Amino acid sequence: MATITKRNNSYRATVSLYQKGEYKRETKTFKNKKDAELWSLEMELEKGRGKNIAERSTLFTIFYQNWVNTVKKNDVREATFINYIRTITVVSSLFEGIKLKHLDDIVMQKKIDKYAETHSKKTTRELVLKIRGSLKYAYARGLITNDFGSLIKAKGQEHPKRNIALSITEFKKLRQHCVNHQEHEFNVLVLLALETGARRGELLGIKKDDLFEYGIHISRSISPTNNDTQLKTKHSKRDISINKDVYNSLLTLAESKSDYIFDWNSFRQSQQLQKLLKQLEITKTTFHGLRDTHASFLFAKNISIDYISRRLGHNSILTTQNYGCTINSVGE
Incomplete structure (x- = not known):
């Protein structure tokens, strides 16, 4: 069961998790008790649905790399897989140190917008499509609480069209x-x-x-x-x-x-x-x-x-x- 502890002017909620024979804890601090209780209830419900809460502390960069090398490797043709491999470096740079549980559409959009500052809209769109696919998989596995991938928009520089049809x-x-x-x-x-x-x-x-x-x-x-x-x-x-x-x-x-x-x-x-x-x-x-x-x-x-x-x-x-x-x- 979850426990809530008052610490000075905040409340710390703790949820016990059991994974692969080990007990772990997931904690989060809130300004008021009501929010702490609501979060604890949500976590307990997620546990009851069999969601993998423990792995939500995994770095998104590690998750994305594993997703590419395990899920996509056998899901796409070789040429397409090489494009996925190239995005690992980009994702590792953009989302360094960010855990799955800390991701949402706002955090993700800020990182994508930063990437778009130096890349074309087409290149940014291709990256967003791949990230959306990984988030959909993460949601299905219970690693994130909602699938917010569709909320992410691709911006970027509009370069002159290169594939021009001749007269x-x-x-x-x-x-x-x-x-x-x-x-x-x-x-x-x-x-x-x-x-x-x-x-x-x-x-x-x-x-x-x-x-x-x-x-x-x-x-x-x-x-x-x-x-x-x-x-x-x-x-x-x-x-x-x-x-x-x-x-x-x-x-x-x-x-x-x-x-x-x-x-x-x-x-x-x-x-x-x-x-x-x-x-x-x-x-x-x-x-x-x-x-x-x-x-x-x-x-x-x-x-x-x-x-x-x-x-x-x-x-x-x-x-x-x-x-x-x-x-x-x-x-x-």
């Missing part, structure tokens, strides 16, 4: 250059990116056996950070039709290859693309911007959104609709 004029200019200079393997890769809207890793993962008449089969993705070749989603596995000239370019390149069609080139495609765009005096964009360019071209042609969704390998049509709203419109 139709620039699209045609880049495509024609790649067609005219196929002696450079990278130009064929860019040509295929413009033609299919496939992700860079998906293009680098194409093997000779993935070619079929006027089309390519997407079945793997190459990552610069790990050996995981799984695709982003189950819908990413797809067949994409291509024009005859692009198909012939791939056939010619494939003749000199034994397995993968494109050289991974130490994953320096981004630098190569910037050099090419500067040479042609075309708007600076990223390799993913070529995917946006392809999508914009399809949207501009009023092609069925269902077809666009399948071609891009999206999880659902809703994803494609949202995607269409975020990319820039194709210029004339």
Whole structure:
């Protein structure tokens, strides 16, 4: 049972806990007796529900690290798990010395806001999503009294959009250059990116056996950070039709290859693309911007959104609709 002891002008509540053959105590000091009694009652009720109150004194940094290495390790693909591992250092820095029992949405929000001061809103949002997942698990285990993760908001700096869709004029200019200079393997890769809207890793993962008449089969993705070749989603596995000239370019390149069609080139495609765009005096964009360019071209042609969704390998049509709203419109 809980005990309440008056100490000068405050009241100290103590709850006895039994865990793994050992008795422990959880204490908290209040200004008035009523609050001490209310807290004691809540703790006794939590004990009665089988909640793991003793472990609420665990540091959040330790809990988060264990959650990543035990729960998430077998729950996500290798590439995603690596992203979780990277957040351990961030969480360890932000929440050093803070115990689970001392966490609430206000404490958490202040720490997240501090992180957001030097990071983009997108990066902050990704961190918040991971922390929310850990808090949901902590609540289910009875390590925190409520799931306040949904109350945490992601702020941060708004950086200029890097994945810019090229205009139709620039699209045609880049495509024609790649067609005219196929002696450079990278130009064929860019040509295929413009033609299919496939992700860079998906293009680098194409093997000779993935070619079929006027089309390519997407079945793997190459990552610069790990050996995981799984695709982003189950819908990413797809067949994409291509024009005859692009198909012939791939056939010619494939003749000199034994397995993968494109050289991974130490994953320096981004630098190569910037050099090419500067040479042609075309708007600076990223390799993913070529995917946006392809999508914009399809949207501009009023092609069925269902077809666009399948071609891009999206999880659902809703994803494609949202995607269409975020990319820039194709210029004339």
